[in-house]
Amino acid sequence: MQGDISSLNPTYGYSLEQPNRGKWAFYITLLGTLGIPLYMFGAQFLYGSEQMQVWWESAKTAPMTQPQVLAGFWMTMLGIFVVIWHSCVVKGWARTALCLFVGFFIAWFFEFLGTNFEGGGIFGPYHYSDTLLYQHIYGVPAMIAFGWEIMAYPAFYLVLYLLPSEQMGQPTSLSKRIVNNALISTLGGLFCVALDLIVDPISVETGYFTWHVNGGIYPWLEGAGEPITNFLGWWVCGFTMMFFWCFILQTTPSKRHVRSKYLDIYIPLALYATWFTNYMSQEVLMQQRDDVIMFGLFGPGGIILILVVKLLLEKQGHQPHPVGHAISKEALGKRTT
Numbered sequence: 473m474q475g476d477i478s479s480l481n482p483t484y485g486y487s488l489e490q491p492n493r494g495k496w497a498f499y500i501t502l503l504g505t506l507g508i509p510l511y512m513f514g515a516q517f518l519y520g521s522e523q524m525q526v527w528w529e530s531a532k533t534a535p536m537t538q539p540q541v542l543a544g545f546w547m548t549m550l551g552i553f554v555v556i557w558h559s560c561v562v563k564g565w566a567r568t569a570l571c572l573f574v575g576f577f578i579a580w581f582f583e584f585l586g587t588n589f590e591g592g593g594i595f596g597p598y599h600y601s602d603t604l605l606y607q608h609i610y611g612v613p614a615m616i617a618f619g620w621e622i623m624a625y626p627a628f629y630l631v632l633y634l635l636p637s638e639q640m641g642q643p644t645s646l647s648k649r650i651v652n653n654a655l656i657s658t659l660g661g662l663f664c665v666a667l668d669l670i671v672d673p674i675s676v677e678t679g680y681f682t683w684h685v686n687g688g689i690y691p692w693l694e695g696a697g698e699p700i701t702n703f704l705g706w707w708v709c710g711f712t713m714m715f716f717w718c719f720i721l722q723t724t725p726s727k728r729h730v731r732s733k734y735l736d737i738y739i740p741l742a743l744y745a746t747w748f749t750n751y752m753s754q755e756v757l758m759q760q761r762d763d764v765i766m767f768g769l770f771g772p773g774g775i776i777l778i779l780v781v782k783l784l785l786e787k788q789g790h791q792p793h794p795v796g797h798a799i800s801k802e803a804l805g806k807r808t809t
Contacts, residue, residue, distance in 0.1 A: 494561065494734035497554055501742035504550045508543045508746065509753040515539045516757050528758040531678045540754045541678075547750050548615065551622030551743060559625070562735055563721050571720050572621065575713045579620035580612050582709045587611035595705035597684035620709065626743035627663035628714050630779060631656050633737045653718035657711045663744070664710035665703050666771035670751040672698060673764045690763065741779055748772045 516524050527538045559568035585593025587600060588611050600613055607614045635656060675681060676693050687699030752768050755761065 491732055492734065493732040494558070494739055495732075497557060498734045498738045498742060501550065501554050501739055501746065504547055504746040505742045505749055508547060509749045511543060512539065512753040512757055521757075524757050528678075540758060543750055543754075547746055548619060548622065551746070552618060554739065554743060555622050555625045558735065558739055567720055571717055574716050574720065575621040575624065576617045578713050578716070579617040579709060580609060582705065582712075583612040583616060584610055586705070592684070592701070593705070594701065594708045596687070596699040596701040598681050599684070600681045601679050620713070622743065623667060623747060624660065624664055624710050624713050626740035627660050627667075627710065628656075628717055629736070629740035630663060630744060630775070631660045631714075633740070634779070634782065635659070653715055656718055657714040660714040661707040661710035663772075663775060665706045666775055667744075667747050667751075668703060668706045669767040669771045670755060670764055671747070672702065673761065674751055674754050674759055677759060690761075692761070737779070737783065741776070744772070745776055748776060 515527075527540065531538045531541055556568060556572070559571060563571075582594055586595040586598055590597060592598060600608065600611065600616070602608070609617075673690050673693060676683070676698070683693075683698060685699055687697040687702070689698040689700055689703070691697035748768070752765070752773075755764050755768060
């Protein structure tokens with residue numbers, strides 16, 4: 473069988489045998505990305521803006537009857553399912569189980585410091601609601617720890633897509649590998665912080681948690697604002713999770729069990745965008761704070777835009793990862809000989 477080397481240009485190291493692997497999971501994830509804002513805007517169209525404000529205020533006392541809370545529950549359940557499935561496909565169940573355990577423990581530990589010690593650890597002192605978030609483990613809701621994983625996981629893979637991860641994942645010295653993993657984790661932590669710019673203002677006013685100290689960020693929030701340490705804490709937590717994930721998952725996409733565009737970029741991007749569309753729709757329709765909307769558009773919105781531009785450039789024939797392209801070329805050569 474003869475192969476056309478030029479036809480391989482768009483793949484950059486992706487599977488030649490299963491190019492559509494994960495396509496159905498992408499469409500399910502996209503259902504959350506687009507479905508949640510359509511659901512929220514549809515509720516406003518049917519019931520009006522006044523009712524949206526009633527639901528917003530009622531979330532603290534009757535959370536599971538409010539559309540925005542149900543949307544968040546939908547997002548969380550969908551995210552847990554997709555993350556576990558995706559990781560099992562691309563890295564196997566053993567590494568998936570280890571990643572889930574390590575990620576859950578790291579998130580729980582940092583949250584435990586924040587909710588149980590006067591200084592609040594890396595975030596600052598706060599406490600979670602007993603009525604909105606159930607199944608607390610020493611003051612930390614289990615759903616929060618899982619939420620960290622379904623937020624950090626897509627951010628991790630988006631960084632691998634943006635950076636020359638093929639080259640960074642090649643066999644090298646331990647010191648060089650630590651530097652590469654730290655670079656990936658640094659950027660990944662910033663992707664988490666970008667999402668927090670729209671997650672926390674809504675979570676505080678919804679009553680999920682309460683700060684014990686005043687802060688200069690969003691000073692209109694209850695308690696006179698959000699401390700700057702919270703955003704540092706988000707970066708530290710995201711960085712730590714991804715740094716360990718780099719070693720567990722071996723960083724480089726070329727070592728995955730299965731590869732395709734859907735697995736490498738479309739599904740992680742849709743997961744990350746689901747967080748963005750969920751909270752931005754609540755912000756536009758319910759909380760209605762111009763400063764949060766601005767941070768959302770330029771924070772996670774800007775990251776999503778960069779990724780979309782990169783995807784469009786690839787479709788135009790650009791080759792951002794020459795090492796990955798070389799792997800594709802070698803694979804095609806073996807297949808056609």
